[in-house]
Amino acid sequence: MTVRVAFTSGFARRYTGGTRDFDIEARNLRGVVREMDRLFPGLAHALEEETTVAIDGELYEIDFTQPVKDGGEVFFIPKIEGG
């Protein structure tokens, strides 16, 4: 399954040389994180520690079991904490 992976500009500047969008093959969030870590070694740690993920706009904490859809979008955004 092909999914579009996206990062904020700040995150991309720090970790992916400024590239914000990637098309990768994955079935779940574990697959997404593993593939991005293959492309950018060490990125998995940053994704787990620093981000919340929007899967087709729906917010999730990083949970590897979360499925992703063919043609779907996985957008990593900074983790958010409330009051």
Next chain:
Amino acid sequence: MTTQKSGEPMTDSTIVTDSVKRFKWIGTRPIRPDGVPKVTGRAQYGADLKLPGMLYGKVLRSPHAHARILSVDTSAAEKLPGVKAVMTAADLPQQKFDYIGPERVAQNFWHITRNIMAREKALYEGHAIAAVAATSMSIAEEACALIKVEYEVLPHVIDVDEAMKPGAPLLFEDMITRGVEPAPTTPSNVSKRLEFGIGDVAKGFSEADVVIEHEFKTAAVHQAYIEPHACVAKYEADGQCEIWSSSQGHFAMRALTAQIIGAKISDLRVTPAEIGGGFGGKTVTYLEPVAATLSKKSGLPVRVMMTREDCFRGSGPTSGASMWVKIGVKKDGTITAMDGIFKFQAGAFPGSPVMNGCLCAFAPYDVPNQHAVGYDVVSNRPKAAAYRAPGSPISAFAVESVVDMCAKAIGMDPLELRAKNACRIGTPTIAGPKHAHAGYFETVKALMDHPAYQVKLGPNQGRGVASGYWFNGAGESSATMQVNADGTVLVATGSPDIGGSRASMAMMAAETLGVDYNVVRAIVSDTGNIGYTHVTGGSRVTFATGMAVVNVTKTVIKDLCKRAAILWDVDPEGVIWEDGFAKPAGANVGDFKPLSLREIAAKAAATGGPITASSGVNAGGQAPGFATQFCDVEVDPETGKVTILRFVAAQDVGRAIHPSYVEGQIHGGVVQGIGWALNEEYIYNAKGQLDNPGFLDYRCPVASDLPMIDAVLVEVPNPTHPYGVKGVGEVCICPPMAAIANAIENAIGLRMSELPMSPPKVLEALSAKG
């Protein structure tokens, strides 16, 4: 109170919702389980616990806003009869300088340990320097007075704009701004710069007929929880430590304390006390590591608590801010671009909610060109802490004020302008992802249809509108369920109950089980008796912990069906659970009399032993909160006093599990917003010392300041939650400041751009206007 379903006409003063029609308990208002202990004064708050031999802790605080600590001599205090332990920062292990975790909640324990107890420098008046444990509070106070601290007083800086200027006194001589490339070569008080954007704002502004920009300032305000911070710690000789603490998350207190004192997490057990308000301010630790260290040194239990003055001087308010916002709009009401610069006070250590402020600022709007820059700035004030939708109300004040100015400039009703530009499912947000949930337009529509919106106003009176957005939280929660021998049910969670979660957990369990609400007892368990649960914050508990409760209830139902199958000698698949009974299904229909929960519970031993289950979730799919509010004010031109005449607050609540609690959240958010708008501020003297550290001079609203607040519950259920829950506790505080400012502008033609809009400031603005 009025309640409205999405897309249907509003019914006035009624509690009938689709929830009541569809559910037995969801949407009803049963008696709260924590009510009697609280109203009879029996509930045990953090300061109420008294253990045999318990000592009284007292923290010595810095009188200086900024000073190098040259020496701390505790010898005289240690010799005072009755003093059992004295501690300084030297009793806490060193911490590595490292930002661990995400932006907003990045924990740097090098900073945290210095906030709990100062090391090289005192960075704000009230900064903890040392602490004493003694057999009485008076002895502890006397001992604190005997501690000799030699200070080198340094120049200080309080205001965020002043702190950003070249040449401002530096809190950290080696702080290089993060997020700037190339990295600056000189230190400053700017800890971090953030930038977000979509589209092309320059192009967007070029397409606008009207472009309005304006600067704003907000004051730092305290959460003003009624109960000050308090805890008791008991360190045993075997290294095990028990802590009783009033906090928004006993698991968070355990983790933070373990790291700060250098203990293993498994050596600490934290029991949540009842909590008298938090609003975000009790998600961080101040006292637990101090109490644990004093207990370890003395070998006795130690209670440490803050006075109200301590709370103001030593615990975190939310940030004050300095902001610039620019919005472009076409004559037909289409907003073409939104831009903003948001400078937030972090207090003495990095970590303001400026990222949230940037991400929430324009979130209600479907505008293709958005840009936001944020600055996290340290200054000599207490470290900022979370406060209800942290960051969002601050940027909303600026953005919603300019949205109103745009409406006026093009001659459009402010609600119509918001409706025209309302975000929908699929609208891109400034961070990039598209909105996955609706709800904003519905709140605007609810107010457009509200009869009070058409009420004519008199001289010096004005009506103001504003909206707000908050992400809402989710994440990790745990729940357990036990079915007792008499058919009653215990639900335990790890979420401290601040906003009525015991009632809502019991209601969701009762609804799922199909039993009477009154047979379900919900409790909050300590860290030794329940799985990890994230803090009660971010409006996450009814959503995430509720999901854990529904899951565990479904597991128990499966078990109950299995046990009925044993009693009937049929396969488990031949049993269904319906309306609180196990019933024969399929080929077994009609063969057996349904078994109640009580009947099955009575046979627990014979059918496999205790009926119990646990559930842990990392919940996701939370929907954000949207709120739109309007208020009517009257401004006294003689005194500058603003009186709120009417306040109507519409909020997308998903589905209100217990509407009274939801209304309470909305009322509370609006009241705190009114205080933020009109009176609350920290007043510092020339030495950087706080002059109003008490409720007499720090002016929170009281009942006589307030109108009736009409909470309009707009139900747009969240499809990712079994009962449609959305968080409701925070977004209600986002709109009031701008709504009131906009109302003042409509009343007397003055654009107030600095909070609080207190009588002296309004009078000054009136005088300047002439």
